[in-house]
Amino acid sequence: RSKTSLEIMAEMELQAQIERFGRLYVASSQVSRLVMRCKSREELLQEAVRILVDVGKFALSFISWLDPITQQFVPVSRFGDANEYADRAPMFADERLEGQGPAGTAFRQGAPYVCNDFLNDPITAPWRDAASSAGWRASVAFPILAGGSPRGLLSVYGREVGMFGPDQVELLQQVTLDVAFGLDRLAEREERRRAEESLRQKEDWHRTIVQTAMDGFWLVDIQGHLLEVNDTYCRMSGYCAEELLTMRVSDLVANQTPDETAARIQRFIEQGEARFESRHRRKDGSTFEVEVSLQYRTIEGGRLVIFLRDITERKRAEDALRASEAKFRDLFDSAPVAYHELDQDAVIRRVNGAECALLGYADGEMVGRPVWEFVREEERAASRAMLRRKLSGEPLAGPVQRRFVRSDGGELWLEIHDMPVWNETGEIIGIRTALIDIADRKKAGEALLASEGRLQLCISASNIGLWDWDLARTGSTSPASGKVKSGTRKERLTTTLRNGKIVCIPTTSQRRWTKSAPPSITRTGVTSSSFDFATRTAPTGGLVRRPPWCGMQRANPYVCWAAILTSPGASKPRRNCARANGS
Secondary structure: OOOOHHHHHHHHHHHHHHHHHHHHHHHHHHHHHHHHHOOOHHHHHHHHHHHHHHOOOOOEEEEEEEOOOOOEEEEEEEEOOOOOHHHHOOOEOOOOHHHOOHHHHHHHHOOOEEEOOOOOOHHHHHHHHHHHHHOOOEEEEEEEEEOOEEEEEEEEEEOOOOOOOHHHHHHHHHHHHHHHHHHHHHHHHHHHHHHHHHHHHHHHHHHHHHHHOOOEEEEEEOOOEEEEEOHHHHHHHOOOHHHHOOOEHHHOEOOOOHHHHHHHHHHHHHHOEEEEEEEEEOOOOOEEEEEEEEEEEOHHHOEEEEEEEEOHHHHHHHHHHHHHHHHHHHHHHHOOOEEEEEOOOOEEEEEOHHHHHHHOOOHHHHOOOEHHHHEOHHHHHHHHHHHHHHHOOOOOOOOEEEEEEOOOOOEEEEEEEEEEEEOOOOOEEEEEEEEEEOHHHHHHHHHHHHHHHHHHHHHHHOOOEEEEEEOOOOEEEOOOOOOOOOOOHHHHHOOOHHHOOOEEEOOOOOOOOOOOOOOEEEOOEEEEOOEEHHHHHOOOOOOOOOOOEEEEEOOOOOEEEEEEEEEEOOOOOEEEEEEEOOO
16 A cells, blocks of 8 residues: 555654754764863853754754843854844843743743744744744753753754654753753862862962071971971071981980980870970081970871971070069169159059168068058058159159158158159159158257257347348348347348448447448448458457447437447358447
8 A cells, every 4th residue: 555645744754853863862962972071161062052053953052141130141152043143132031021932931940941833932922023034933942050050041943843842852951951060060170270279379378488487497297207398497407408308306406315306296296286495406516596386287197387486596685684684683672772663553563672671571561562551641641642643644843751651660751752654655654762761861850940949049038139141142131139120020131231320330449429321331341431340350250359339220210339249150141249238
């Protein structure tokens, strides 16, 4: 029986489907091999769409990637698009009209969208004219997942209606999965490459830091062999790097035996880290002090990462500082003057032996206590207030005198000399104080006051007028009595001989009653006629044997006659006594 035309057409259709499936299978196999050999993302995407057109015999194939800002699918690779359809038919992933087509639907749903009659499918209306002019009759869109989320689309177009059957869709889905796998593989490779490059750069940077560090560096295994050293330690030790890398730690440590060094390394491994000081030996046999900072790492069977700092100069400076501090402490403690130092709260932080002996306390009994606790209780509030004012920076008067209380309860007069202590910023951070025992001075002052009181009492009780006459200032000063020349004390203190009318009798035999002008007063003395006052008084050094008589004007209109007895004072002033002789 001959075949009918329908049967022939059915066979031809079947044959065509078999051929299309065969071509697509071959194309799918080639894409799978491409994923394993391609070197870049661009190569994978471009070769995949080329294989689908050249081998799979589809009319157009392109891959587009979503722009997250504009939500538009941007073509990144295409093949067979002679009419630039992908550019003339923009597609979107959002809810706008251009986002409701096959591409947007497949992307949002995360599943393939098959359109076997492109020109009659309602959702293809925005692209129908462009597809018609290009000759497209069917299409399929597959979402491409990257990192588990849709990132782009694979779009395939054909010139025949209904050409994408289930078998073709399944193979194209496999192609899409292969492309997604290839993209993830390339992304991982690129990420790994970047990580390796970053690690290499960091290692180079760290190596540069280690080699140029001011401290020495060792990398040591758990047996004590030096695996790596830097240039700084080479300069410190005098060895070159090649020599050091043949040595062990025990070859360089000068203050331990090899067994002690090995045991110490084992302790460091157990502790994990350590910091200590040691002494190393140079190539020329000399030694130098080092500060060692060590950490243990379990990499490559165990490694000790060690940094070594040359502290030779620091140790010398520390020794010199200790010697200087000891010398200062010795001078401080042996100073004959009582001395202490206060902090910002007026608490004693340091006190010398002289002060402890003066007040009868031990060093430990005074340090840490406010200084006013050693002042007489009635004066503590004033002492505390003055110290706070000084610590606040307020300038105060000179030394002050206070009574301190000894440990046995006795009181002691001390003169306080304070000096503020400033820091680098000019802030007062304490006070240095020297204390001077003024008990003898206070006793002498009290005795002098008592003596002057007795003298004043004698003068007041006598019948003799007394005043001091300063020849240098040509006037009388400090009259002691008003029995000769009356008037108030203020008047007597401000009156000079030139203010009163004085009649001087040159000799005792010449007692003439005169009212003449006052005698002239000069640095050489008082002269009247031929009587030279200074000449008469200076040589004797005591009382004048034949005292002259003077008429002295009283505050009232009367004149008082007085005999002048003179004696030189301690300096320029002459002390003069006037005995009344009538008026």
